[in-house]
Amino acid sequence: MATTDVVVTGLGATTPLGGDVASTWEAMLAGRSGVGPLTQEWAAQLPVRIAAQLTVDPSEKIDRVKMRRLDRSEAIALIAAHEAWADAGLADSGLDAERLAVSVGTGIGGAQTLLAQDDILEASGPRRVSPHTVPMLMPNGPAAWVGLELGAKAGVHSVASACATGAEAISLGLDLIRAGRADVVVAGGTEAVVHQLPIAGFASMRAMSTRNDEPEKASRPWDKGRDGFVLGEGAGVVVLERADHAAARGARIYARLAGAGITSDGYDIVQPHPEGLGATRAIAKALADAGVSRTDVTHVNAHATSTPVGDMAEIASLRAAVGDHPVLTSTKSMTGHLLGAAGAIESIATILSVRDSVIPPTINLDDPEDGLLDVAAHKPRQHDIPAALNNSFGFGGHNVALIFTRV
Amino acid sequence: MTRDEIIAGLAEILEEVAGVNPDDVAEEKSFTDDLDVDSLSMVEVVVAAEEKFDVKIPDNEVQNLKTVGDAVSYIESNA
Numbered sequence: 001m002a003t004t005d006v007v008v009t010g011l012g013a014t015t016p017l018g019g020d021v022a023s024t025w026e027a028m029l030a031g032r033s034g035v036g037p038l039t040q041e042w043a044a045q046l047p048v049r050i051a052a053q054l055t056v057d058p059s060e061k062i063d064r065v066k067m068r069r070l071d072r073s074e075a076i077a078l079i080a081a082h083e084a085w086a087d088a089g090l091a092d093s094g095l096d097a098e099r100l101a102v103s104v105g106t107g108i109g110g111a112q113t114l115l116a117q118d119d120i121l122e123a124s125g126p127r128r129v130s131p132h133t134v135p136m137l138m139p140n141g142p143a144a145w146v147g148l149e150l151g152a153k154a155g156v157h158s159v160a161s162a163c164a165t166g167a168e169a170i171s172l173g174l175d176l177i178r179a180g181r182a183d184v185v186v187a188g189g190t191e192a193v194v195h196q197l198p199i200a201g202f203a204s205m206r207a208m209s210t211r212n213d214e215p216e217k218a219s220r221p222w223d224k225g226r227d228g229f230v231l232g233e234g235a236g237v238v239v240l241e242r243a244d245h246a247a248a249r250g251a252r253i254y255a256r257l258a259g260a261g262i263t264s265d266g267y268d269i270v271q272p273h274p275e276g277l278g279a280t281r282a283i284a285k286a287l288a289d290a291g292v293s294r295t296d297v298t299h300v301n302a303h304a305t306s307t308p309v310g311d312m313a314e315i316a317s318l319r320a321a322v323g324d325h326p327v328l329t330s331t332k333s334m335t336g337h338l339l340g341a342a343g344a345i346e347s348i349a350t351i352l353s354v355r356d357s358v359i360p361p362t363i364n365l366d367d368p369e370d371g372l373l374d375v376a377a378h379k380p381r382q383h384d385i386p387a388a389l390n391n392s393f394g395f396g397g398h399n400v401a402l403i404f405t406r407v
Numbered sequence: 408m409t410r411d412e413i414i415a416g417l418a419e420i421l422e423e424v425a426g427v428n429p430d431d432v433a434e435e436k437s438f439t440d441d442l443d444v445d446s447l448s449m450v451e452v453v454v455a456a457e458e459k460f461d462v463k464i465p466d467n468e469v470q471n472l473k474t475v476g477d478a479v480s481y482i483e484s485n486a
Contacts, residue, residue: 066426
């Protein structure tokens, strides 16, 4: 199988654990929770009054005038993209803009802008609605801004597959390079919907944890006491590059993006297939695409969101598609669930695990489910990781599996 | 209201909306060419000016307001 090798040469993030990749990774290894109480006035009436909010507000890095025309999801995508871009050393590399593409998605998009401008419309009339409203709320806005600021001219793409978005966007980046449409793709996901309406909507689905009195303990994947996910906000971006292109410019390489597998359940609009068949097929496809054996996959950064049903369905898929040997973690126990950014943030964690041979812990796993696989609970674990799997699943029946390998 | 007072008011709006340095705001300056105010920001400037100076600035009039001085004159004679 002669496919083009694709490597990761840059990382960028802003998360509930830190304003960049280094601080996020440090907090993950320390097992810190990014979840806290929602102190906003509107939160008082909600059944869910906790979330994982950014540690660094985007207004600390982007000036006031520019922030007027950026939705929060766009602002943080830009921050993550600029970090990744600088990290990859591409700023003054003379890269041909027509060989640079962007693939940055969002699960929900500019909902905060939509709601804020609707408030203005109702209170003050249509003339007061900001002329920046449409570019702020359009779901391709984050990708478009990243493309604009980095000068990408090989295409700007915005995947939307709910909580699988970030991973699918990275998978699309792999496809673009393999198809010869770009040499470098800036890829990832962003989400910023900590607002009463999205929270009320997820809460009405009974999908969210209501452990309001113990925010740091609310996200507890695979623990018997779990009662739903915790909403998080943030952005993650990786720089994907054709391996020979990276080698030619002497770029530092984090890991190889060896393969991806995407399937759809064809089962229900929100419920995953009860036996996880769609996820199992995605993992199997990713392994085949990567040309990696099951035994080489010694670590899985799982989707595990802390919902009663989903967490154990994923275990069934992992047993079927990979086996009983990999060591698992769910970094969502610390970051909360970043929806469209989750797959990107978790890819970054997976990439760093592969590079550093260490698995960040799953915190709050005090009373593990019966029949669970080996999980790096409470503390990080040193582990030999020739290859690692990152799973992401989304409402709509989207399943995305990515395989990263050591270089 | 004097022309200078109107310029000062416009300068405040331009700083808020488009980050224009108030010292750069003068009658002969073009909104787009000199002050770098793009078309969407110009919409914000117009709406804010309508409120500040209690004046109506119809859309078909905005295209005639090329310079700060044009806007000052319009506001002076219509407020």
